[in-house]
Amino acid sequence: MIEVNKVVRINTRSKEIIQEEVKVNYGRFGGRGLIAKMMTDEVDPQCPPLGEKNLLIIATGLFAGTSLPTAHRLSIGGKSPLTGGIKEANVGGTAAAQLAKHGIKMLVFEGLPEDEQWSVLRIGSDSSLELLAADQYFGLNNYELVERIHEEYGEKTSVVSIGAAGERQYKNASIQVTDNATGHPARAAARGGLGAVMGSKKIKAIIIEKAENPLKFEYENADGFKAARSQMIDTIRNNPMTGQGLAAVGTPMFADITASIGALPVRNFSGEKFERVDEIDSKAFLTKMAQNGGKTGVACQAGCIIRCSNIYNDTQGEFVTSGLEYETLALFGPNCDITDWDAIAEFDRLCDDLGVDTIEVGNSIALCMEAGKLPWGDVQGALGLVHEMMAGSDFGNLLGEGTETVGKNLGVKRIPTVKGQALAAYDPRALKGTGVTYATSTMGADHTCGVTVGKESQDKKEGQVELSRGLQVAMALADNTMCLFAFSGISSNLEILPKLMEAVHGGSWDINQVMNIGVETLMLERAFNKAAGFTSADDRLPEFFYQETAPLAGTVFDVEQVELAKTLDFSVPAHA
Numbered sequence: 001m002i003e004v005n006k007v008v009r010i011n012t013r014s015k016e017i018i019q020e021e022v023k024v025n026y027g028r029f030g031g032r033g034l035i036a037k038m039m040t041d042e043v044d045p046q047c048p049p050l051g052e053k054n055l056l057i058i059a060t061g062l063f064a065g066t067s068l069p070t071a072h073r074l075s076i077g078g079k080s081p082l083t084g085g086i087k088e089a090n091v092g093g094t095a096a097a098q099l100a101k102h103g104i105k106m107l108v109f110e111g112l113p114e115d116e117q118w119s120v121l122r123i124g125s126d127s128s129l130e131l132l133a134a135d136q137y138f139g140l141n142n143y144e145l146v147e148r149i150h151e152e153y154g155e156k157t158s159v160v161s162i163g164a165a166g167e168r169q170y171k172n173a174s175i176q177v178t179d180n181a182t183g184h185p186a187r188a189a190a191r192g193g194l195g196a197v198m199g200s201k202k203i204k205a206i207i208i209e210k211a212e213n214p215l216k217f218e219y220e221n222a223d224g225f226k227a228a229r230s231q232m233i234d235t236i237r238n239n240p241m242t243g244q245g246l247a248a249v250g251t252p253m254f255a256d257i258t259a260s261i262g263a264l265p266v267r268n269f270s271g272e273k274f275e276r277v278d279e280i281d282s283k284a285f286l287t288k289m290a291q292n293g294g295k296t297g298v299a300c301q302a303g304c305i306i307r308c309s310n311i312y313n314d315t316q317g318e319f320v321t322s323g324l325e326y327e328t329l330a331l332f333g334p335n336c337d338i339t340d341w342d343a344i345a346e347f348d349r350l351c352d353d354l355g356v357d358t359i360e361v362g363n364s365i366a367l368c369m370e371a372g373k374l375p376w377g378d379v380q381g382a383l384g385l386v387h388e389m390m391a392g393s394d395f396g397n398l399l400g401e402g403t404e405t406v407g408k409n410l411g412v413k414r415i416p417t418v419k420g421q422a423l424a425a426y427d428p429r430a431l432k433g434t435g436v437t438y439a440t441s442t443m444g445a446d447h448t449c450g451v452t453v454g455k456e457s458q459d460k461k462e463g464q465v466e467l468s469r470g471l472q473v474a475m476a477l478a479d480n481t482m483c484l485f486a487f488s489g490i491s492s493n494l495e496i497l498p499k500l501m502e503a504v505h506g507g508s509w510d511i512n513q514v515m516n517i518g519v520e521t522l523m524l525e526r527a528f529n530k531a532a533g534f535t536s537a538d539d540r541l542p543e544f545f546y547q548e549t550a551p552l553a554g555t556v557f558d559v560e561q562v563e564l565a566k567t568l569d570f571s572v573p574a575h576a
Contacts, residue, residue: 009108028520031479033476033521035059035077039057039078043055049078052111057078061096062505074092081171081196089191095178102215113202120134122209136148146159168392172401173400181311182322191360219503250309250324254326254453255326258453263427271551291315320342354390364402367412385399404417421444427550432464442528473515473519479521497514498510498513522570
């Protein structure tokens with residue numbers, strides 16, 4: 001059987017590159033699960049995140065190398081400089097598919113350089129591996145960096161890179177990946193500051209050339225795979241959200257939903273109603289896209305049938321950014337009292353270029369407004385703060401430390417963070433299951449770990465622990481296998497998953513065994529965080545969510561701590 005099974009270890013101190021096969025007991029994991037397993041086995045949870053004992057792990061999923069739609073997501077992980085715990089950030093783009101064509105399952109960067117020499121890892125078209133000096137790239141932000149790499153190595157080359165934020169080891173630094181539709185570094189493994197880990201190891205970029213002899217995956221059961229794949233595609237296309245809504249609008253469609261239930265973040269999670277929703281809703285977005293010649297229904301990775309991405313142009317019809325998403329729209333938009341689409345798109349572009357998390361930065365700018373450093377809705381002032389980050393001014397460097405540090409420095413009492421990481425764009429008083437996820441997730445306040453939009457009794461506390469637990473297991477499994485939206489699209493027919501596992505990896509699988517991959521991933525992550533010093537006291541939202549009634553939702557977050565403690569304790573039922 002030919003499969004994606006190569007682990008490449010790069011020692012950044014000795015510059016040695018070693019290839020080995022994936023360990024047998026790692027075989028049931030992909031992506032996030034591989035990171036959890038390797039971090040648990042090889043990394044001291046007490047180690048400094050930017051020290052020599054931390055790893056930077058880049059891993060493909062369980063179906064990498066196959067033709068399964070959305071199977072080529074990339075998981076990037078390590079110990080987070082922002083949270084101090086384990087971290088996995090998931091990203092689309094071109095890199096995962098290209099790694100799979102070279103037969104590479106994981107890239108593992110170890111140690112720290114002894115000198116100040118920056119490097120790039122080049123994976124050649126013949127699958128050769130070499131570390132090259134990156135002197136000509138140091139100091140560049142992502143757009144110019146990728147442009148130069150494409151000039152030298154070809155436009156089909158995939159790039160994984162950091163901008164100046166990663167070089168400076170900002171705690172909100174992202175790792176960017178080239179986009180399938182545009183080739184620009186517009187896909188972000190954004191959360192947790194993993195760009196700083198890459199920067200600590202002085203790796204400026206990973207250059208992945210198109211394979212001359214791409215791996216041809218051999219299935220255990222090719223006919224079984226074809227049948228299960230067809231069933232998956234039909235199920236996704238028959239789901240209203242994944243089959244129609246996301247391609248038509250993209251994730252900005254979620255602004256309509258969150259505004260209607262009081263979950264849209266407004267002026268630093270005040271819980272107030274946003275009076276200008278019609279300026280940032282789906283209709284406004286599509287109108288703006290039509291005016292500027294933009295495009296929806298774009299695939300961030302080859303072969304995606306959901307196509308939730310987009311291409312945003314300015315008023316002159318010139319490209320600004322691709323993949324303008326709901327989180328960026330909501331946190332730089334209503335959360336800062338801004339409705340200027342061009343400014344929001346420019347904010348997204350600047351953050352991708354510098355290499356920082358738009359969720360973290362959007363929250364930080366809202367705190368600056370709450371503290372009176374800027375007026376609410378000050379578009380130019382907000383963009384000016386991002387430019388300060390790019391320039392590396394004193395306050396720009398403070399913004400690079402993340403929302404919690406910014407809030408404490410400015411003396412703001414209402415700081416929306418959990419485990420040091422800023423909340424994504426859903427108010428937990430209106431979406432209490434999402435609040436449970438924010439509080440208890442191994443990753444900090446991360447919506448991709450289990451957001452509960454569309455579920456019943458969203459603002460009632462009953463049943464939210466069980467709901468969050470189930471979704472956190474499902475999303476951990478998704479991060480082992482495929483895009484979260486694809487997983488959501490097949491949620492009505494999860495029996496597809498055992499069929500895919502049998503066809504791709506062999507053996508006999510049932511749905512419980514498959515779902516247990518998600519459970520095992522979470523248990524490994526919880527064990528790592530516990531050894532790093534986290535306790536149940538860390539599984540808690542900021543106090544203002546418990547104390548301040550959100551005017552629109554008419555409620556506080558009132559899920560008791562004793563219930564939160566049960567969420568990811570798999571030794572007891574969630575409802576016990």
